Amino acid sequence: MIEYDQFINGRFVRSTSTDVIKIINPCTEEVIATIPKGSVKDANDALEAANIAQSKWKALTAIERASYLHKMADVIRENRISLAQTLAKEQAKVIGLAQVEIDVTAEYFDYNAGWARRIEGEIIQSDRPKEHIYLHKAPIGVAVGICPWNFPFFVMARKIAPSIVTGNTCIIKPSSEAPMTIMEFAKLVEKLDLPEGVVNFVCGSGSIVGNALSKSPIPGIISLTGSVQAGQRIISATAENITKVSLELGGKAPAIVCADANMDLAVNAVVTSRVIFSGQVCNCAERVYVEDSAYDEFMEKITKKMSEVNVQDAFSDDNPDMSSMVSKDQVDKVEEMVEFAKKEGAEVVVGGKRIDQFDKGFYYQPTLLTNCRQDMQIIQEEVFGPVLPVVKFGSLDEAIAMANDSQYGLTSSVFSENFNKVMHVSNELQFGETYINREHFEAIQGFHAGWKKSGIGGADGKHGMEEYLQTKVIYAQYS
Ligand code: NAD
Numbered sequence: 001m002i003e004y005d006q007f008i009n010g011r012f013v014r015s016t017s018t019d020v021i022k023i024i025n026p027c028t029e030e031v032i033a034t035i036p037k038g039s040v041k042d043a044n045d046a047l048e049a050a051n052i053a054q055s056k057w058k059a060l061t062a063i064e065r066a067s068y069l070h071k072m073a074d075v076i077r078e079n080r081i082s083l084a085q086t087l088a089k090e091q092a093k094v095i096g097l098a099q100v101e102i103d104v105t106a107e108y109f110d111y112n113a114g115w116a117r118r119i120e121g122e123i124i125q126s127d128r129p130k131e132h133i134y135l136h137k138a139p140i141g142v143a144v145g146i147c148p149w150n151f152p153f154f155v156m157a158r159k160i161a162p163s164i165v166t167g168n169t170c171i172i173k174p175s176s177e178a179p180m181t182i183m184e185f186a187k188l189v190e191k192l193d194l195p196e197g198v199v200n201f202v203c204g205s206g207s208i209v210g211n212a213l214s215k216s217p218i219p220g221i222i223s224l225t226g227s228v229q230a231g232q233r234i235i236s237a238t239a240e241n242i243t244k245v246s247l248e249l250g251g252k253a254p255a256i257v258c259a260d261a262n263m264d265l266a267v268n269a270v271v272t273s274r275v276i277f278s279g280q281v282c283n284c285a286e287r288v289y290v291e292d293s294a295y296d297e298f299m300e301k302i303t304k305k306m307s308e309v310n311v312q313d314a315f316s317d318d319n320p321d322m323s324s325m326v327s328k329d330q331v332d333k334v335e336e337m338v339e340f341a342k343k344e345g346a347e348v349v350v351g352g353k354r355i356d357q358f359d360k361g362f363y364y365q366p367t368l369l370t371n372c373r374q375d376m377q378i379i380q381e382e383v384f385g386p387v388l389p390v391v392k393f394g395s396l397d398e399a400i401a402m403a404n405d406s407q408y409g410l411t412s413s414v415f416s417e418n419f420n421k422v423m424h425v426s427n428e429l430q431f432g433e434t435y436i437n438r439e440h441f442e443a444i445q446g447f448h449a450g451w452k453k454s455g456i457g458g459a460d461g462k463h464g465m466e467e468y469l470q471t472k473v474i475y476a477q478y479s
Contacts, residue, residue, distance in 0.1 A: 002033040004179065006042050006203060007186040009049035010196025016041040021176045021205070026092035026324040027313050029360045033090070035179045038204015043171075043212035046200040050142045050169040051218050053197025058139050058167035065165050066116035068194050072160075073109035075188040076102060083181055087153055088314045090180040092324040092361070093277055095315055102181075104444070105157045111444050112161035115465055119166060124473075131477045137469040139167030140244065141220030144213045146206070146234070148226045149177035149326060150280050150384075155225045155248075156182050160199055162465040168220065171200045173210055175226075177326055179203050206230055217241045221468060224248065225282075228407075228453050246457030246467045248282070249450060250382040251410030253440055254403035255285040256425060258396070259294035261415035262437070267301040269413070269439040270388070275309050275366050278322040279386035280330070283411040283433065283440045283448075287372075287379050289399045292392045299349070299390070302368060306350040306388065309366040313358070322386060324361035331362035334385030338367060341378035346389065347371040374402050382408065396421065400428045409451025411440050432458065 003020075005012040015036030023033040036042070057065070076083065080102050088098040124133040145159025156172055163170045174182040186201040202209055210230070214222050214237035224234050225248040238245055255273070257266045273285035290298045312320035325331045331354060338352055351365030364385050372379055372389040379389055393399040403412060412431035416422050426434040432449040433442060442448045442460065449458025457467050 001031060002180070004033060004035045004183040004203060006036060006038070006046070007183070007190065007201040008042070008046045009200065010190070010194070012186075012190065015039060015204075017204070021203070023090055023180060024327070025089050026326055027315075027361045033180050035174075035176065035183070035203035038202060038209035040208065040212040042202050042204065043209050044216065046171045046202045047142060047213065047216050047218040049197035050171050050200055053195060054139070054142060054169040057164070057169055057195060057198050062116035062119060062165065062167070065167065066113035068192065069109045069113035069161055069165055071192050072189070073106040073113070075192065076106040076109070076185070079184075079188060080106070083153070083184060086184050087181040091149060091152075091178045091326050092314045094312075094320050094323050096319065097277060098314075101151060101154050105154050108154065108157040108444050109161050112165050112465065115462070116165055119465075119469070126475070128477065130479065131475060134474040134476060136472045136474060137166075137466070138472050139220075140468055140470045141168060142218050143168045143170045143468055144173070144219045144222045145170060146173045146210050146213070146222065146224040146226065146230070147175055147182065149175035150277065150282070152178040153181045153185070156185070158225070158459045158464070159223050162459075163468045164198060166465060166468045168468050169198045171202060171213060173202050173204065173213060176203070176205060206233075210234075211237055214238055214243070215240070219243055220470070221246060223467070231455070246459070247455040248448065248459060249410075249453060249455045250408060251282045251284075251450065251454050252286050252380070252382050252406050252408040253283055253411040253413065253431070254406070255288045255413045256393075256399045256403060256415065257288060257290045257294065257298055258414070258416035258418070258421060259291040260417050260421075261294070262417060263294065263297055263301055265437060266415035267298065267305050269415070269437070271302065271305045271309070273413070273440040274388045275322045275386045278325050278364070280326060280384045283442065285388070285413060285440055286383060288388060288390045289393045289402055290390060291399070292394055295392050299370070302390075303349055306366050306368045309386070311355060311363060311366070322366070324358075324363050325385060326362070328362050330384060331364050334364050334383060334387060337378060337381070337383050338369070338387055341369055341372070341376060341389065344376045344378070345371055345373070346376065346378060351386075374405060380406065396425065400425060404428070404430045407453045410454035411435065413438070413440055
């Protein structure tokens with residue numbers, strides 16, 4: 001069993017709290033590691049270290065800072081197999097997907113390093129003679145990155161890479177459900193010649209460590225990826241100091257399938273988007289609206305596809321589509337939501353139960369529900385599991401209205417072979433991302449950002465990097 005410490009100011013240190021949180025392998029239910037429960041003092045020590053380190057760090061040229069991002073990418077690639085195994089073990093992510101997450105994370109560091117020479121300001125025309133108005137992009141200071149458990153390694157990079165290339169220092173708080181791969185990365189960072197305090201990792205609960213980091217006057221930005229509830233608590237915690245927040249929160253992505261869609265493509269894309277990582281993905285397709293004239297064909301095809309989803313141990317050689325859910329709490333919640341949907345009138349076409357063929361683990365069947373209505377909980381609330389409710393629509397306007405009838409606005413998709421139709425729908429959808437005739441999966445050079453309760457600000461690409469920059473204007477009058 002591995003015991004992790006905090007990583008503060010360039011070295012591993014014991015937490016001032018002696019309490020620990022146990023990390024469980026969801027497939028075997030064995031305790032495989034412990035992390036510190038963390039304390040307010042740990043959070044404050046990390047903030048102080050990051051704050052002290054920032055003035056020297058920002059004084060380096062952007063290209064020097066970028067060289068450390070390349071080093072991080074290199075050590076991830078050198079350790080790609082063991083990191084993927086840790087990731088698969090700590091959260092039952094099938095090993096193939098875990099490997100993709102590790103490899104994309106290395107790319108993410110390299111991609112952000114590439115921005116070093118491209119961070120640009122502007123010179124604006126003045127109304128006065130002999131004056132230049134310079135608009136600079138300055139680092140915002142100390143960045144706090146609070147991570148979820150579902151894509152912990154990639155999301156960690158989403159916070160570290162853009163923040164440090166732009167001259168900020170950073171503190172990462174991993175989720176207590178999946179901190180191991182991040183803390184293994186901390187061990188690799190310790191061996192780099194990165195100046196101390198530039199990147200810190202503090203484990204612990206959201207209510208103690210996350211809250212202390214968010215409430216402090218030190219950070220320039222708190223960047224959370226997590227639930228709406230955590231986002232709301234962070235908004236409250238940051239209110240006193242008016243600290244900037246960037247919030248990537250939950251979703252309830254609609255997929256609109258028109259009668260003129262390529263039905264095989266639509267079915268493959270929707271099922272892939274729904275069952276990847278056992279449905280525990282913020283941008284998963286979570287509800288499908290199907291045009292009534294194509295409903296029977298769609299249902300026949302999707303019933304077959306959902307029935308064929310291969311569920312196995314995360315390390316199975318059988319190339320599974322999904323595995324156990326991350327925890328007992330998570331599977332209990334999904335079970336409860338499906339049972340409630342049944343009471344509200346949903347009909348189970350595929351699945352609808354826990355899987356009991358495995359001795360251990362928290363497995364739930366890929367589940368397809370029909371007879372669903374817009375007012376049902378299963379259509380309105382995020383389901384972090386492999387459950388897909390289907391609703392029929394008559395007109396396209398009706399489909400758009402039902403898709404937009406949501407507190408969330410993260411991702412969405414539309415399937416049709418008619419260009420005018422897909423352009424109209426994507427224009428009307430109130431979601432940060434719309435995928436046309438493809439699965440839900442964003443690109444590192446895009447901009448991943450939610451509307452409504454799905455968040456504030458966003459990540460990735462040029463616009464994600466700008467979250468970590470403060471705009472300063474200098475009026476330079478000369479004689
Ligand atoms: P969560 O909100 O339970 O936890 C996320 C992080 O917030 C954890 O590190 C947690 O310790 C911390 N936290 C909790 N309360 C806090 C508080 N009061 N102050 C500071 N920090 C606090 O979310 P989760 O269960 O880890 O992740 C699942 C959720 O994340 C889902 O809703 C999912 O949709 C969302 N998510 C969104 C995106 C996105 O890009 N929009 C990506 C992945 C996950």
